[in-house]
Amino acid sequence: MILTKAQYDEIAQCLVSVPPTRQSLRKLKQRFPSQSQATLLSIFSQEYQKHIKRTHAKHHTSEAIESYYQRYLNGVVKNGAAPVLLELANEVDYAPSLMARLILERFLQEHEETPPSKSVINSMLRDPSQIPDGVLANQVYQCIVNDCCYGPLVDCIKHAIGHEHEILLRDLLLEKNLSFLDEDQLRAKGYDKTPDFILQVPVAVEGHIIHWIESKASFGDECSHHAYLHDQFWSYWNRDRVSLCCPASLVTGITSVSYCTWLGIIHLGCDV
């Protein structure tokens, strides 16, 4: 299914300053019933991530952290069962999981002699039962399960999507009888940077010759496409010397959580 640029812009427009919660996503689905939840979530996630990247720094000033922490403490003192942390995050327009991390770090700084290591924090976020304070554990857990753009669960979902789409793509290639080498085989051959698949026999799709396919399992907006181009695709081109054509107009002609780059053409249709 192809999403037009106009549709994409409209969706993106709706996502300005929307907290990344279940409720927001539900509203979005109501607004765009023709789009799949996965597509909407992917766009939401990317838009929100762009937003967080822009605003991340202001939440990490020591003043901000201190102020958040005090507000959290005040909140839980009043009512430990209330969603203090989640509401705080929504209020200051920050991702709940990231807010949970911020407060957890601050909390641990206060209660432990040594500053907590990143792995300890990550482990506590994955399993809040390890958090010594019961109230904070519940607060953190609430943030994590309510955050649809950040947090260990979301990360796991994203990772799973990537893995699944690679397998789907492989199945698709097998189904179409296209002979290919996958990443493992390529690595065994000594490639350092490899796309997911190199076609042993190139194919033409809509007039473009496809030599390799990279599945990104995320919505292919312009921004991420350029980022991937920079980080990966040119490297493949440098190694395989196949012509890489990337018509910008095609970039937006996509709808899928998973976007596949077929020699620079963003491929859709992996919304299986």
Place this chain on the structure above:
Amino acid sequence: MAAVLESLLREEVSVEAAVRWIARSAQSSEDDPGEAAALSALQPLRKEFVPFLLNFLREQSSRVLPQGPPTPAKAPGASAALPARAGGQPRGSRGARSQLFPPTEAPSTAAEAPLARRGGRRRCPGPARERGGRGPGGPEEGVGGESVPWAGGRRLRGSGSPSGPSLALSDPPNLSNLEEFPPVGLVPPGPAGRTKPSRRINPTPVSEERSLSKPKTCFTSPPISCVPSSQPSERYESGSPLPSRTGNLTDEPADPARVSSRQRLELVALVYSSCIAENLVPNLFLELFFVLQLLTARRMVTAKHSDREPSPDALDSLENPLFQSIHDFSLAEAFGLCFHWPLGCMFVPNTGAVVSLAMPPSAQAVSFQPETDNRANFSSDRAFHTFKKQRDVFYEVLREWEDHHEEPGWDFEKGLGSRIRAMMGQLSTACSHSHFVRLFQKQLLQMCQHPGGAGAAVLGEAPDVLSMLGADKLGRLRRLQERLVAPQSSGGPCPPPTFPGCQGFFRDFILSASSFQFNQHLMDSLSLKIRDLNGLALPQQEPSDDGESDVDWQGERRQFAVVLLSLRLLAKFLGFVAFLPYRGPEPPPTGELQDSILALRSQVPPVLDVRALLQQGLRAHRAVLTVPWLVEFLSFADHVVPLLDYYRSVFTLLLHLHRSLVLSQENEGEMCFLNKLLLLAVLGWLFQIPTVPEDLFFLEEGQLDPFEVDTVASEHGLDSVPVVDQQLLYTCCPYIGELRKLLASWVSGSSGRSGGFVRKITPTTTTTTGLGAQPPQTSQGLQAQLAQAFFHNQPPSLRRTVEFVAERIGSNCVKHIKATLVADLVHQAELLLQEQLVTQGQDGGDPAQLLEILCSQLCPHGAQALTQGREFCQRKSPGAVRALLPEETPAAVLSSAESIAVGLATEKACAWLSANITALIRREVKAAVSRTLRAQGPEPAAWGERRGCSHACEHHAPLPSHLISEIKDVLSLAVGPRDPEEGVSPEHLEQLLGQLGQTLRCRQFLCPPAEQHLAKCSVELASLLVADQIPVLGPPAQHRLERGQARRLLLMLLALWKDDFQGPVPLQLLLSPRNVGLLADTRPREWDLLLFLLRELVEKGLMGRLEIEACLGSLREAQWPGDFSEELATLFNLFLAEPHLPEPQLRVCELVQPNRGAVLAQS
């Protein structure tokens, strides 16, 4: 000179001290002070001693030897007055080596002699070139009429410096040597026409029988005898008995008792032999030849005795030549002893040696070289076409030469010159020249690798032609052959450089072409090839005792011989072309002219940096390979070359090498005997080349010391490996054969009127060729030649196809082996490694050590690669050839092409495999080991054996990502905050768990992290179910799940945990304070679900009782509201009180009739 001898004779000085004194300028500590004093007084004469001694011996014996020169005037006055003598001393101290014993020069004046001689030479420059009897100043033509500059030079010299009448007389029948020894009539008699004394040591011809034989033309053996050719027959008809064939001299009626001054004679002989042993003489073989001449000179004693004149130096004891002969015989035996060298092996025909039909070498054309001769290597179609045409012209010229060059009166230049020049004219571009030069060089190597155009038989086992023809009449055939093929004399023990056989064609071609471009390209190409071959890695291991490797060793030795002979051939032509512009008939320049030429020439860089190559060769102990070709190269040097600093240093190195090659010293690790002998022979020959100034040998010695040459071969040097065998020695130095001929002619005695050498008894180790043009050396070689011949007759595309197929199949074979054998081995390695890790625990030990263990187990299996590779090539090649060749290819051609392709492919594959298979296995196993160790990961064993989907699975299960997302939604709903209308239906929950089961059973899309999260989420979900925290959709009153629904869901979860999760499920989270704390919020608190869950966990074996007890125990330590703590303690006791194996029926009942009250009542 005489003073030295005299002091020796007076026994003032010991022989050893004298030899030491000659060899080394400085006195050694071993010297007796008295001796030292005596010798140091004679210091200025040191360098002249050896030449003096040698000439003295010749002088004395010349009267002894039957055909010796008419005794030159020995009177001081007469000698000095002889202009010929002045001519014989062209430069420096050459005169010291002249045959003339210089009695006129008192020892005190000897030092000034060079100056005087120089003047003498200036006065008489023409004859000076003559260098005594050395003959031509340049290369001697092997066959056919010559029109080369040297020929002209000789003519000029012949008329300009007439030889003595004796010279002419000695050689009338030898028409081919008319130029060398013009008939008497042509030579104006006169003082200048007297026999020119040789500056060289002159081995005099032995007997009159040899007057017809080639040795007469030996340029070191001037035919100084004026004995008429009829004399021999007279002599032998005089009734004297023929000598016995054993050649035992004791038959001779020699009576040592009649010898006077025996002691003195012995002393002289001792000094002489010591000089030879110490390599103080320039040419070992020349001295041996001389000694043999003396030994074989018999019966002439009385005849010649009367001619004897009083010796001016009062060494009357030498008057009795017979004694000297006898004495020298023992001296020769002494050589043998001191050299550990069975003289017999040199002279007795090697019975196992090559006897085969000599055929003229056929000019097999160099086949088309697809890689270089194709159109792509030419600038234009025209150039390509021209080259093709030139190729045809070249072979036409070659064929014509083959047909005609032996015809009398045929002249190369007249017959072919214009055609060759026309052809060269067409080679317009540089590119064409290089192509033609490559062809020329290849053809040269193909035709002339063996001297005299002889075949390869000399190099290896001779093909047994005779047995091929049948044993019948074998003897007759052999005799016939021997008569038909008169062994080519190589021209005395010191022949000039020649171009025997086919080489003559190439030399004449170069001369006739007279193309500057051609010569330059040829030099480039030759230099390159020489460098390549010289740097070739050659066998370096010692042959071992067992026969198997001996077979290999023969092959390696043969390879060395081929390389050596190719190098010599190439170097000879390089020298020929490189020095061609500087050679001419005119005498060598002198004085200022020479100085200016020297100044000019010293600016010209050498065509090939032979000095560097020589130094490299010496350092790498490869002199046995480098020196022989270098000698060939230098033998064509013009007169100026040895005076140039660059080449002088080369000569100095060679001189020092020569001196260091003492045959009697054969130590472990030193150069092998035959290797030394070869070097001594070629170096000795070089020092006799007319262009090499004779003073070089005797004067350079003082400068030798800085060039310390280490002849102690390193363990890997070629020099210490016996690469040279007797056959190679004879091939390289055919003139050694002169010694045999000398003996042979003596042994056979007179053959009556036939005169000269008796052909039928001539040893036949020299020129030999097989029946075919190119006798194969081994069956492998034969196969290769057959293949060559096969391709020659086929279109080039056939060869390309076969080579292509072989190349590809060989390469594929290697890939196949990699993918099969090596992959299997790697798999084995992985299994072994797993075992190792299991037995040795996680780390399994040092990876490097592991690798070593694995490789030692697996690498031996690599041997199978060769068998498999062979099999692969055998299987694959024929089909490929068949597919690529035209359908119409005849069956026989096809099958040959197939078998050649199989052979080539196998060769290629097996060569690679045998060299690399072990390394390959090692590399792959190493990669596998590091892969396996990496994949070990943090929790390898915990995951247990992973199961895939069942075969029937169609992978339609929901995606894990979707499920995590769904469960997360439920969790977030349960945890809140939520809108009032939000909730989940129990059906949805059941459906979700059902989907989870599907996903867990279809592993297609499941990755470990996803499964981990699913497990964790399912535990969270169970906790929420137990705490009744899941908001259920429906009427507000019914916001909670029914007990039965909850239990059903919990049982579903338990089943999933037990059966479907393959990874660990964090069940202990069920009893984490946070999850148990969820219960605290509910009123009234419901414990029965938790108790139910705990029981089921234990029953299903998901958790142990002890584990649960531990969790419950730690729960009690947490801070709870008071009442909650009490209830928790009650639960704890209740759980502990339960029987370890609860009855199933009770639980069924509980399921059917969930009775919360009963449970609570129990508690």
